[in-house]
Amino acid sequence: MNKTVDFYFDFSSPYGFFSSEVMDEFSLRCNCEIIWRPYVMGAVMKLTGRKPLVQIPMVNEYSARDLDRVARYHRIEFSVPSVFPISSVAPSRAFYWIRNEFGSEKAKQFAQAIFRAYFVKNLNISKPPTVVEVATELDFDTKAVNDALENPEIKLKVREETDRAIEQGVFGSPFFIVDEEPFWGHDRLNHVESWLVSGGW
């Protein structure tokens, strides 16, 4: 592996989902390691005063159309969830617990599964029972996941990771950092790729 790419995202972000679906291929193609870093974007929205796109007149209609179009472009199965946006606290806790206990690869698989639960199967992943169900399907222990969601250390870890994201200047999802260079948005992945290949410009 040449470089690492910090991949920041919020589990309720549709463009974050699209990136999550192409990240494995991206990693192989660019010969880079991806560090998956879920954080809770709600905390940042308060700092920036920004609103979710779906709450902005005119932008909301465009946004729905763009999401469907980007999904078709990548041939990714996708539908706008019936409850949107939602809190990503519970799935973020489960992610960091899995990473602590079982490592990055397992945590990545969980992240991909949680994203699909929300954006393909229309399950409300803000609810702890849904998070537990998704984790159980991946063979994690039901009781252990349930406990993890209420574990004070894990709760703290999610807050710390969110603070860390904000310190790094992260305010959107997805958001990539390579060589301390920040790239905001799924549609900047081509620039991230060019940056990795060329060493910057």
Add this chain to the structure above:
Amino acid sequence: MNKTVDFYFDFSSPYGFFSSEVMDEFSLRCNCEIIWRPYVMGAVMKLTGRKPLVQIPMVNEYSARDLDRVARYHRIEFSVPSVFPISSVAPSRAFYWIRNEFGSEKAKQFAQAIFRAYFVKNLNISKPPTVVEVATELDFDTKAVNDALENPEIKLKVREETDRAIEQGVFGSPFFIVDEEPFWGHDRLNHVESWLVSGGW
């Protein structure tokens, strides 16, 4: 020419400027006609409640960095103007007067020159004397341009074009429409190209 692309932009928009610099090549490559459609985005910002990126905490710092990086990516000469953002009413009036009197090609050349006056030469293009100066350098008659900026029909034309943009769902700059399909942002040009080539997806 196969298709036409409506290219909506505001003269104070840096990403609109970047698109303006690549549009001729884009048109040749995609074998399409570009209809240049300046409008006054301030009117739309009131409707959507959105703010310029430079006025949003965290986003402003990122934005400055992204602008420089996108400019370097395309090898476009660029600097953030010292007065930003500004009103685009005066240059928009000159544009539509030139289009009426001398046709689309001349109007396009004027648009490119005005954009460069603002984003390369750091001239405040919201000021009528600056607009007149840029037009004069392109051999338009100084007095005629001065008169055009106060011509009631031309004033009305800019308002009508802005209303037209809003009716079409345009809220950003640049904004492209092909086959009634809307694409927002300089970074959607690759999708516009793919759409033109493939006939949609």
